[in-house]
Amino acid sequence: MSHVPRSQDPTFSSHQFIQLALDNQVLKFGEFVLKSGRISPYFFNAGLLATGEMLSLLARGYADALAEQMAEQMAASNNGTDEQELVIFGAAYKGIPFVAATAQALWHHHGINAKWGYNRKEAKTHGEGGNLVGADVSGKAVWVLDDVITAGTAMREVVDILEQAGASVAGIIVALDRKEKGLAEHSAIQELAATLEVPVRALVDIDDLISYLSDGESQYKDATQLAKMQHYRAQYGV
Numbered sequence: 001m002s003h004v005p006r007s008q009d010p011t012f013s014s015h016q017f018i019q020l021a022l023d024n025q026v027l028k029f030g031e032f033v034l035k036s037g038r039i040s041p042y043f044f045n046a047g048l049l050a051t052g053e054m055l056s057l058l059a060r061g062y063a064d065a066l067a068e069q070m071a072e073q074m075a076a077s078n079n080g081t082d083e084q085e086l087v088i089f090g091a092a093y094k095g096i097p098f099v100a101a102t103a104q105a106l107w108h109h110h111g112i113n114a115k116w117g118y119n120r121k122e123a124k125t126h127g128e129g130g131n132l133v134g135a136d137v138s139g140k141a142v143w144v145l146d147d148v149i150t151a152g153t154a155m156r157e158v159v160d161i162l163e164q165a166g167a168s169v170a171g172i173i174v175a176l177d178r179k180e181k182g183l184a185e186h187s188a189i190q191e192l193a194a195t196l197e198v199p200v201r202a203l204v205d206i207d208d209l210i211s212y213l214s215d216g217e218s219q220y221k222d223a224t225q226l227a228k229m230q231h232y233r234a235q236y237g238v
């Protein structure tokens, strides 16, 4: 087992992330029923980002994107002298480990002491009760983190949960944007950005994956698979 000191941790690279995701079956090809009911020829199973290397790389991606957003906001406000509070929120379930790892990456790599929390899918009826865990989000503008966005249903649910808790959404970051139709003809990300009037970002998207798979050098290059993905995109993609 090799040890890479933290100071040498790589910055996020979409190419490396896709390579690791393919090598570890996080990205799989076949026939998958999605939350939206769509039948997809590919699936991103973020539950299999189950090593320290992959979790660290992903968390670095979220953290770098958040730090960039914070720097932009600071530059835009009061000559950059305002101290900005950062509250990040993981969407259950897969967003939960990612928000925790991102809070650590923000601290280690950017010196940002973010507050973090997440939701439970089933409200707890004993002890502290409720469906929110971690930092108090009431009255806060919160960045939401999730693994993947398809039709946007999960994200709309999280937005509702946060609004009911008295929070607002400051922005959204997902690891993978499948670039699919949301409620109408625009993509789920475009709809959320327009409705909430906040930045909505993805670390990688389906076009990155398709260009990776189309690369003649890639061991995963597969014309049949690519054709299936293009066919699916023609049906549901934006």
Ligand SMILES: O=P(O)(O)OC[C@H]1O[C@H](OP(=O)(O)OP(=O)(O)O)[C@H](O)[C@@H]1O
Residues within 6 Å of the ligand: 035, 036, 091, 092, 093, 094, 095, 146, 147, 148, 149, 150, 151, 152, 153, 154, 155, 188
């Ligand atoms: O944009 P959408 O069409 O809503 O699809 C994407 C959502 O689907 C999955 O959630 P799911 O509830 O299936 O999984 P999880 O509980 O394992 O996070 C995924 O984690 C996203 O949150």
Ligand SMILES: O=C(O)c1cc(=O)[nH]c(=O)[nH]1
Residues within 6 Å of the ligand: 033, 034, 035, 036, 042, 043, 044, 045, 046, 148, 149, 150, 151
């Ligand atoms: O739309 C979904 O349900 C979905 C798509 C995907 O690629 N990965 C996932 O976990 N869920």
